[in-house]
Amino acid sequence: MKTKKRNMVPYFFILPAFLIHVCIVAIPSLSTFVMSLYDWNGLGNGKFIGLDNFIEIFQDPIVKKAIWHNIQWLLIFITIPLILGFTAAILISSLHRSQMLFRTIYFIPYVISAAVAGRIWMAYMNPYYGLNNFFAKIGLESLSKMQWLGNPKISLFSVAFVDNWHWWGFIMVLFLGALQQIDPTLYEAARVDGANRFQELWHVSIPGIRPTIAFVLIMTIMWSFLTFDYVYVMTKGGPAYSTEILATYIYGNAFVKYRAGYANALCVVQSVICIFIYFFQKWVSKKGGLEDD
Amino acid sequence: MTKKRMTGKGILFGFLKWFFLIGMAAFAAVPLIQVLLNSFRSDAECKTMPIGFPDQWTLDNWSETWKIGGYATAYFNSIFTAAVVIVLVLTVTGLGAYAISKLEFKGREFFNAYFFVAISLPGFLYIVPDYFAMNSIGLVDTRWSLIIIYTATNIPFNMLLLKTFLSGIPRELEEAAKIDGCNELNSFLKITLPLAKPMFLTIAILVFVNVWNEFLWSNTFISSDALKLVATRFVKFTGEHSSNMARIYTASCITIAPIIILYLFFSRKFIEGMTSGSVKG
The missing domain is CATH 1.10.3720.10 (MetI-like)
Structure with a gap:
């Protein structure tokens, strides 16, 4: 009797967390897959329509646009913040007293709310009351006429710029943390062998942080297809769908048009893209030797 | 490090390094410092020049925004x-x-x-x-x-x-x-x-x-x-007062102030907590 009672204790410990999470996350996630087969407005019972939602997605021109914007987003975020973060991490890893100061400053944009950061930059990018006044004053006439968020040709890049502002410091800290775990004797050995700064970087630093590079790549690629906050806060997908991405399109369908079934089908497409990319990336990094097993 | 001879290349590298590091620090911090400065400007001044120090400092924005925005409830x-x-x-x-x-x-x-x-x-x-x-x-x-x-x-x-x-x-x-x-x-x-x-x-x-x-x-x-949290209250407020730039800057300050203050006290905990799980050695 006594032993039986003791065996139950671990379950009492783990079950509260598990049950809350299953009810709020796991079961609804599964129901997303089921409801993607329904024509459903969120209220009452939906009508089973098989794969019709998915057929509609493949014919929906806005979905194509959105995915293309996600791909552009990916190309921006897999290069710029990584290069900035990596360069800054390499440079400040050789500093001593000021290292903490730089790290603290670079990380600030990452801790503030996307809602606020987005609005602050919207104010700066306001064509009449924002930075354009400053550009006009210092004589940059062409810049001062720019509609940063209103011009469909550049609006996506304007939003990506702001998201980058918030994001690159985080990448920097990840790289810095990894660089600090490299065994210092490896650098000494390289120096004894007469390696210059560049060779040290290429033969010691980069191999030393390979797992972090692989992790950052996977994370960036998947998050590029999930990103929402900055685009929604700054442009809501507009103007003229020029910044529409999968997440904002899903949001609009679910909570503005109340097409919950269609939104769920889009969520399924989004998840499938992420899962596919995850395994593709794993395969590539294994081939390229970024990961060990 | 100090033993190294300072060659021309070394000096150039050092200059570029500090130029980059300080430039990026400015890129991260100046937009936020500017928001704080702009919260002490009048709306008209914010609209003509949102860069630099205010010509005339005012505290009106803060009390107005706090009250109109319902920030006490949101907080x-x-x-x-x-x-x-x-x-x-x-x-x-x-x-x-x-x-x-x-x-x-x-x-x-x-x-x-x-x-x-x-x-x-x-x-x-x-x-x-x-x-x-x-x-x-x-x-x-x-x-x-x-x-x-x-x-x-x-x-x-x-x-x-x-x-x-x-x-x-x-x-x-x-x-x-x-x-x-x-x-x-x-x-x-x-x-x-x-x-x-x-x-x-x-x-x-x-x-x-x-x-x-x-x-x-x-x-x-x-x-x-009455139930909105700070971030959503902020978005609604700035939507309603989108033509009053001073209030947008001030509302931004009010919304991020607690987080920034907390961060300056506990920056190590922030950074370690937010990046742990990501760095797999």
């Missing part, structure tokens, strides 16, 4: 929600992480794997069913909807953090307590909990920041002003 809502979520998350992840890291039982590996996978599930996978399910039982537009959701979404990551931390505490300590007659819960409360205090503080800070900054869920679930 209360955010702090109340965060406090409840912190207590819930610490309780359930504390117990759960203790079980996973210290106790032997059937299914332990399953629970461990479950929370590990759960970290990477995107919110968009379950926000639609959650919304309509909560809508049908009348939870939408109540505090409880956000409290329940924030608790659930904050569990997996913090569970992992705490589990890793607890694994580092020698099991002998708890065994000794049990020989002295403590049951499992008491040895958790008396031995493990005091040792894990720093990690509990880290988790509390992370959860607070998450709740304070969160936008997607609170924007979707809460529509009445």
